[in-house]
Amino acid sequence: MLQRTMLQSTKGRAMMLQQLINGVALGATYALIALGYTMVYGIISLINFAHGEIFMVGAFVGLLMVATFKVNFFVAMLIAMLVCMALGVLIEWVAYRPLRKSSRLSALISAIGVSIFLSSLAQMIFGADAKGFPDSAFTMRRIHIGAADISTLQLLIIGVSACLMLALEFIVRKTRIGKAMRATSEDYNTAALMGINVNMIISFTFALGSALAAAGGVLVGLLFNSVSFNMGLMAGLKAFAAAVLGGIGSIPGAMLGGLLLGITEVFTVAAGYSSYRDAIAFAILVLVLMVRPTGLLGRKIQKKV
Amino acid sequence: MGEVLQAVIARIDPYFLQISVNIGIAIILALGLNVVTGLTGQLSLGHAAFMSIGAFTSALATIKLGLPFSVNLLLAGAISAATGALIGYPILRLAGDYLAICTLGFAEIVKVVFLNLELTNKAFGLSVPPPKSAIPLPIVVWLAALLAIVAVSFIRNSRFGRALMAIRCDEIAAESMGINIARYKVHSFAIGAFLAGVGGGLYAHSLGFINPSDFGFLKSIDILGMIVLGGLGSIPGSVIGAAVLSTAPEFLRFMANYRMLVYGGLLVFLMIFRPNGLMGGVNLKELVRSWRS
Numbered sequence: 001m002l003q004r005t006m007l008q009s010t011k012g013r014a015m016m017l018q019q020l021i022n023g024v025a026l027g028a029t030y031a032l033i034a035l036g037y038t039m040v041y042g043i044i045s046l047i048n049f050a051h052g053e054i055f056m057v058g059a060f061v062g063l064l065m066v067a068t069f070k071v072n073f074f075v076a077m078l079i080a081m082l083v084c085m086a087l088g089v090l091i092e093w094v095a096y097r098p099l100r101k102s103s104r105l106s107a108l109i110s111a112i113g114v115s116i117f118l119s120s121l122a123q124m125i126f127g128a129d130a131k132g133f134p135d136s137a138f139t140m141r142r143i144h145i146g147a148a149d150i151s152t153l154q155l156l157i158i159g160v161s162a163c164l165m166l167a168l169e170f171i172v173r174k175t176r177i178g179k180a181m182r183a184t185s186e187d188y189n190t191a192a193l194m195g196i197n198v199n200m201i202i203s204f205t206f207a208l209g210s211a212l213a214a215a216g217g218v219l220v221g222l223l224f225n226s227v228s229f230n231m232g233l234m235a236g237l238k239a240f241a242a243a244v245l246g247g248i249g250s251i252p253g254a255m256l257g258g259l260l261l262g263i264t265e266v267f268t269v270a271a272g273y274s275s276y277r278d279a280i281a282f283a284i285l286v287l288v289l290m291v292r293p294t295g296l297l298g299r300k301i302q303k304k305v
Numbered sequence: 306m307g308e309v310l311q312a313v314i315a316r317i318d319p320y321f322l323q324i325s326v327n328i329g330i331a332i333i334l335a336l337g338l339n340v341v342t343g344l345t346g347q348l349s350l351g352h353a354a355f356m357s358i359g360a361f362t363s364a365l366a367t368i369k370l371g372l373p374f375s376v377n378l379l380l381a382g383a384i385s386a387a388t389g390a391l392i393g394y395p396i397l398r399l400a401g402d403y404l405a406i407c408t409l410g411f412a413e414i415v416k417v418v419f420l421n422l423e424l425t426n427k428a429f430g431l432s433v434p435p436p437k438s439a440i441p442l443p444i445v446v447w448l449a450a451l452l453a454i455v456a457v458s459f460i461r462n463s464r465f466g467r468a469l470m471a472i473r474c475d476e477i478a479a480e481s482m483g484i485n486i487a488r489y490k491v492h493s494f495a496i497g498a499f500l501a502g503v504g505g506g507l508y509a510h511s512l513g514f515i516n517p518s519d520f521g522f523l524k525s526i527d528i529l530g531m532i533v534l535g536g537l538g539s540i541p542g543s544v545i546g547a548a549v550l551s552t553a554p555e556f557l558r559f560m561a562n563y564r565m566l567v568y569g570g571l572l573v574f575l576m577i578f579r580p581n582g583l584m585g586g587v588n589l590k591e592l593v594r595s596w597r598s
Contacts, residue, residue: 102580113572279417282410
C-alpha cells in the first residue's frame, strides 16, 4: 500500500528513478565480473571460482595505487587491470592448464584452492578489516534530475562499465583474435585443427576476463568505500549467478543477468527486505532456471544419442 | 553400559577424541555427497544446506522437545531428506552446471532464511545442550559413521547403486535401459540429504553451538573437496578424503597464520598430481591381493 501511494506521487517517481540508477550501477559491476565467468566457461567449461578473488585483488591494487602512490583514479584502475591480467594468465597456467585433460571437477577444486589461497594471502598482507578509499580518490558531486538525487560516482560506474563492455564486444565481434575466441568456444578441437593457437586464446580469455573483474573491483571498492579480503566470495557468487541467469557462455547474457540482479537487489533493499538481499539473487536465479533451464539467452542444450 | 562407556571415553585424550569426532562427522557428510556427486554424477554445491537443516532440526528437537538422541538424529535426517526430495523434483531436470548453481543458490537461500527466522534465533545462533543419550557422543558418532559406510557400500553394490552409476555414465543410455532417471536422481538426492542431516545433527551436538553462517558456501566446498580428493565414487576414498581434509587444519596449526594459505595451495597441488583423487582408479581388493602375492 505504502509503495503504491508513493509511486503515484512525483516524489515516488523520482525515488524510482534514483533506485533504478542505483540498481544499474550495482548491476553493471556484477555484469563486469559475470563476463569473466561466462567467457572462461564458454571456452573451457570451467567455473572459475578464483574469479571473485581476482576482483578482490583488483580492488586492492586500485586502492594501493590511489592511497599510497597517489595516482589518478583512472590510472589506478588501468594498473589494477594490467596486474590482474597477469594474475589471471598466471593462475590459468599454474592451476588449470595441467588439469585440462582430467575431469572438470578436479579443475573446479583446483580453482577453489586458488581462491582460498588468494583470499588468505590478501588477509595476511592487508589485514582482516575493510579499508576505504581516501576522499581525494574521486570528488563526488550530486546531480539533481527532477527530484532524483544521483551521484556522479554512479554515473562514472555506469559510464566506465558501458565503455568496457563496448570494447569487449568490439574485440569479440570485430577482431581476428575475437573470431578465434568464438571459434574456440564453438568447438575446441576443430578450432585447434584449423590452426588456432588454442592455448594462446585461453590465456587471452583469462586476461580479458580478469581485466574486467579488476575494473569491477576498483569501482565496487569506490561505490561502497570498502575493500576487504573476503569481498570476492559473495560478489563472485552473485556474478556467477548473473552469468548463469543470462545463460552461461553468452556475453550479452552476462550483461543482462548482471543488470537484472543489480536492479532487483536494490529494489528489494528499498522495499525494506534488506536482510534478504543476498538471497534474492539466488531466488530469482532458481525461479528463472525452472522456466528456462539454460538461462535467459542461453543456447538450448541438444541431447545427442 | 552407559557408565562403562563414559569411563572408557574419559580415559582418551580429549584433543584426540575431538579430532576423531570431527573425522567421523566428516565421513558421514562426505559419503552423503558421494552418493549424489560421486555415484549419480550430479554436482551439488549446496550440501551444507542439508547439514544446516539437520543441525537446526536436531538442536531444536533437543531444546524444545527433549527427544532421545537416536530419534532426534533420525528426525533430523528425515526432515533433511524430505527437503532434499522436495527441491530435487524441480531442479534435478537441469543439466550439469545449471544444477550446480541451483544447489548453491538453494544453500544461500536456506542460510539467509535461517538468519532471519525467530525460531533459529536469527544471526545469534543457537546454543545446543548435550544430547539425551546414555551412550557418549563420540561413540554415537563412530557408530553412525560406521553405519553410513556400510549402508553406502550396500547402496553402491546394489541394483539401485548400479542404476545411479549408469546415470552418471550416460543418461540417455540409462534411460533407454528402462531406468527412471528422475526418480533415481531424487532418491539419490534424498539419501545424500539424509546423511547430511544426520551429520548436521551430530555436528550441532558435538560443537554445542551453531550459527547459520557456519553452513555457507565454504562448508559445501569443504565437503566436495573431501570426495574429489578421495576419488569420486570411491567409498574408501571418501573416508580417506574426509579424514585428511578434516584434520588438515590441525596438521597445519603450527603454521598459524599461513594455515589457510597452505591449505589452498595444497588443494591445487593435490589436484595437479592426483587429478582423479587419492583413491581414484585404485581398487582396494586388487591392491590387497597384489600385496599378498
